[in-house]
Amino acid sequence: MITTNNAHVQLNTITPTVEQMKARTIWINLVSPPQAKISSVLTALSLPRDTLNQPRTSLLKKIGDVLLLKLEIPKRNLPNSAVPYQVTMLTILVKDNKVVTISEGDCPLLMRLEHEYLVRWAEQDITSFVYRILSITTTSFLNATKEVSETIDKFEEKLKSSFSNRSVYQLINHNKSFLYFSRALNRNHQLLKTLEEKSYLKADNEQDLTLSDLIVETAQAESLARVYNSNLSSLMDAYSALIENNLSLSVQYLTIFVTISAIPMAVAGIYGMNTPLPIQDEPYALVALAGLSVFLIVVVLGFFKKKKLI
Amino acid sequence: MLKIYKNGQDKMLVEEAVIRPNSLVMMIAPTAEQINQVTRDYDIPEKFFLDALDQDERPRLERDENSYLIVLNIPLKNPNSQMKNEAPYLTLPLGIIHTENNIFLVSKEPHPILQDLIDGEYGQFQTHMKTKITLLLFKAVAKHYDDHLGFINDEAAKLQQELNESYHNKELFSLINLNKSLVFFSTSLSALVILYRQIMQGKTLKIQDEDRRLLNDILADIEQSADVAEMRRESLSNLMDAYAVIVHNNLNTVLKTLTAIAIVMIIPTMIGSIFSMNVDLPEEHNPISTVIIGSGMMGISIILLLVFYFKKYIKF
Numbered sequence: 001m002i003t004t005n006n007a008h009v010q011l012n013t014i015t016p017t018v019e020q021m022k023a024r025t026i027w028i029n030l031v032s033p034p035q036a037k038i039s040s041v042l043t044a045l046s047l048p049r050d051t052l053n054q055p056r057t058s059l060l061k062k063i064g065d066v067l068l069l070k071l072e073i074p075k076r077n078l079p080n081s082a083v084p085y086q087v088t089m090l091t092i093l094v095k096d097n098k099v100v101t102i103s104e105g106d107c108p109l110l111m112r113l114e115h116e117y118l119v120r121w122a123e124q125d126i127t128s129f130v131y132r133i134l135s136i137t138t139t140s141f142l143n144a145t146k147e148v149s150e151t152i153d154k155f156e157e158k159l160k161s162s163f164s165n166r167s168v169y170q171l172i173n174h175n176k177s178f179l180y181f182s183r184a185l186n187r188n189h190q191l192l193k194t195l196e197e198k199s200y201l202k203a204d205n206e207q208d209l210t211l212s213d214l215i216v217e218t219a220q221a222e223s224l225a226r227v228y229n230s231n232l233s234s235l236m237d238a239y240s241a242l243i244e245n246n247l248s249l250s251v252q253y254l255t256i257f258v259t260i261s262a263i264p265m266a267v268a269g270i271y272g273m274n275t276p277l278p279i280q281d282e283p284y285a286l287v288a289l290a291g292l293s294v295f296l297i298v299v300v301l302g303f304f305k306k307k308k309l310i
Numbered sequence: 311m312l313k314i315y316k317n318g319q320d321k322m323l324v325e326e327a328v329i330r331p332n333s334l335v336m337m338i339a340p341t342a343e344q345i346n347q348v349t350r351d352y353d354i355p356e357k358f359f360l361d362a363l364d365q366d367e368r369p370r371l372e373r374d375e376n377s378y379l380i381v382l383n384i385p386l387k388n389p390n391s392q393m394k395n396e397a398p399y400l401t402l403p404l405g406i407i408h409t410e411n412n413i414f415l416v417s418k419e420p421h422p423i424l425q426d427l428i429d430g431e432y433g434q435f436q437t438h439m440k441t442k443i444t445l446l447l448f449k450a451v452a453k454h455y456d457d458h459l460g461f462i463n464d465e466a467a468k469l470q471q472e473l474n475e476s477y478h479n480k481e482l483f484s485l486i487n488l489n490k491s492l493v494f495f496s497t498s499l500s501a502l503v504i505l506y507r508q509i510m511q512g513k514t515l516k517i518q519d520e521d522r523r524l525l526n527d528i529l530a531d532i533e534q535s536a537d538v539a540e541m542r543r544e545s546l547s548n549l550m551d552a553y554a555v556i557v558h559n560n561l562n563t564v565l566k567t568l569t570a571i572a573i574v575m576i577i578p579t580m581i582g583s584i585f586s587m588n589v590d591l592p593e594e595h596n597p598i599s600t601v602i603i604g605s606g607m608m609g610i611s612i613i614l615l616l617v618f619y620f621k622k623y624i625k626f
C-alpha cells in the first residue's frame with residue numbers, strides 16, 4: 001500500500017488489509033508528514049517518541065527489532081535559486097516486512113520507485129527492497145552530479161566573453177552543490193559500510209554482493225564529486241582572472257579608438273588656427289587634409305599592429 | 311566491426327568466421343544487429359552493451375546470471391581537439407564481458423590498446439584464459455595512463471612558452487582545457503582504483519596467487535598514476551593563477567603604452583585649439599608665427615615622448 005498524499009495515510013499495522021496480505025514487503029511512504037502522523041507511526045512500531053530527533057545527520061541504529069536508517073539524498077532547489085542542489089534527509093524504518101520512509105518535502109526518487117515497487121519489489125523480500133532504495137539514492141547523486149557538471153560547462157562557455165562577476169558567483173554557487181554531494185556521499189558510504197559489517201538485514205549471498213557493489217559505487221560517486229569540487233575551486237581564480245582580462249581587453253579597444261581619433265582632431269586643430277597656413281586657400285585643401293588624416297591613421301594602425309599593441 | 315580470434319595450431323592467434331567456445335570476440339562500434347545476435351546467442355543482457363558503449367560510463371563491475379561485465383576507462387587523444395573548448399584528451403569506456411566460454415571486448419571507437427593486445431604487445435596469452443586477458447588489459451590501461459600523463463606534461467610545457475608573450479586569453483583557455491583532460495583522468499583513475507580493490511577481493515573473478523601479485527602491481531601503478539594526475543592538476547591550477555597574473559600584466563603594459571601615446575597626441579590638438587580661438591592673438595597674421603607654433607608643438611611632443619620613454623612607459 002502506497003500513499004503519497006499525506007492528507008490520508010492509512011497505517012493499519014494492527015489490522016492488515018487484503019492488499020497487505022498479498023505483498024511480501026509493505027512500503028509506507030510518508031512525505032512531509034505532520035507531527036501527529038509521525039507519532040502514530042512510532043507508536044505502531046513501538047519506538048520511543050524522540051527516535052527521529054537525532055542530532056546526527058546520518059545514522060544507522062537498531063532499536064529493539066526496528067532498524068533505523070537516516071541517509072542523505074540530493075534535493076533539487078527551485079529552478080531560479082542560486083544553488084541548484086542541496087541535500088536533504090531520508091529516514092527509513094524497517095521492521096519485519098514493513099518499510100517506512102519519511103522524507104521532508106517531495107522526493108522524486110521515491111516517486112520513481114513507486115511503480116517499480118508495485119511491479120517488482122512488493123513480491124520480493126525486504127532486504128532487496130531496502131537495498132534498492134539505497135542504490136537509487138546513490139544513482140540520484142550521480143545523475144545530479146552529471147547535471148550540475150553540464151550546467152557548469154555551459155557557464156564556462158559563457159565566461160569566455162563575459163565582463164560580469166555574476167558568472168563567477170554562479171560557478172561558486174554550483175560548486176557548493178558538489179561540496180554538499182561529496183560530504184553526503186561520504187557519510188552514506190560510511191553508513192553502508194557499517195550496514196555491511198554489522199549485517200543488520202538478513203541477506204543471502206546475492207544480496208551481499210549487491211551491497212558490496214553499492215558500496216563501491218558510492219565510493220566512486222564520492223570521489224567524482226570530490227574531484228569536481230576541488231577542480232572547480234582551483235579554476236575559480238583562473239576564471240576571475242579571465243573576466244578581469246575580458247574587461248581590460250575592452251578597455252584596450254576603447255583606448256585604441258581614442259588614440260586613433262586623436263589624429264584627425266590634431267590635423268583639424270592645427271588647420272583651425274587663425275595663423276596663415278600653407279595651402280589653406282586652395283580648393284583641394286579639405287580633400288588633401290582628409291587624405292593626410294587617413295594616411296596617418298593607417299600608418300599608426302600599422303605601427304600598433306607591428307608592435308603587437310592590437 | 312566484429313572480429314573473432316582463436317589460437318590456431320602453433321599458438322598464434324587466427325581470425326575466425328564464427329564464434330566458437332574459447333574464442334576472443336572484439337566488437338568495435340558494433341551495429342544493433344550484431345549486438346542483438348550476441349545477446350541472443352550468449353544470453354548476455356543487452357544493458358551490458360549499452361553501458362559499455364555509453365561515453366559517460368564509469369569503471370565498474372556488473373554481474374548477471376551467467377556473465378559479467380567489467381567497464382574500464384582508457385585514455386584517448388581527442389580527435390576534435392582542434393575545436394574550441396574541447397579537452398585535448400578524453401577517456402573512453404571499454405567493456406570486457408566474460409561469459410561461460412568466451413570473452414567479449416566492446417568499445418565505441420577503435421583504440422590502439424585493442425590492436426596491441428592482439429599483436430601480443432602486452433604478453434602472450436591463450437584466448438581461453440579470460441582472467442589472464444583481462445589482467446593484461448588492466449596492465450595496458452595502466453601503462454597508457456602513464457604515457458598520456460606524460461603527453462599532458464609536454465603540452466603544458468609547450469603552452470608555458472607561448473604564455474610568456476601573450477596577453478590574450480587564448481592560451482589560458484588551452485590550459486583550462488588541458489585541466490579538463492586531467493579531471494577526466496583523475497575521476498577515471500580514482501574509480502579504477504576502487505574497482506581493482508573490489509576485484510582483488512576475488513568475489514567475482516577467480517584469481518590465482520600469481521594473478522593476485524600481478525593485480526597488486528597494477529593497482530600500485532594505477533594508484534601512482536592517480537596521485538600523479540592529482541598533482542598535475544594542482545600544479546596546473548597554480549600555473550594558471552600565475553599566468554593569469556602575467557597575462558594581466560602584459561595587457562596592462564599595452565594599455566599604458568596606448569594611453570601615453572594618446573597623451574602625446576593631445577599636445578598639438580590643444581595648442582591648435584588655443585590659436586584657433588576667435589579672439590585677438592599676438593602676431594596671428596605673421597607667417598612666421600605658424601612656424602614658431604608648429605615647432606613648439608613638435609618640441610613639446612618630442613619632450614613628452616622622451617620623458618615617457620625614460621619613464622619606461624613607451625618602448626621603441
